[in-house]
Amino acid sequence: MQSYRLTWMLEGRDEQQVSTVSYDANSAKHYKARKAAEDGVSEVEIIPVKPGQ
Numbered sequence: 001m002q003s004y005r006l007t008w009m010l011e012g013r014d015e016q017q018v019s020t021v022s023y024d025a026n027s028a029k030h031y032k033a034r035k036a037a038e039d040g041v042s043e044v045e046i047i048p049v050k051p052g053q
Helices: 025-036
Strands: 004-010 041-048
Touching (some): 025 041
Antiparallel strands (some): 004 041
16 A cells, blocks of 8 residues: 655755655645645645655
8 A cells, every 4th residue: 555745845944844644645635735724834745755765
């Protein structure tokens, strides 16, 4: 099964943020929408997790 993480930019930070947990495809879509709705958050993306990460 493929796993995914979220990445996003947080206002006031220069580094891209990365989720510490991984999600299945449906959960990643759900959490992407939730994260994108947060104040100060932009550029939310779903990225596949490579095996061993």
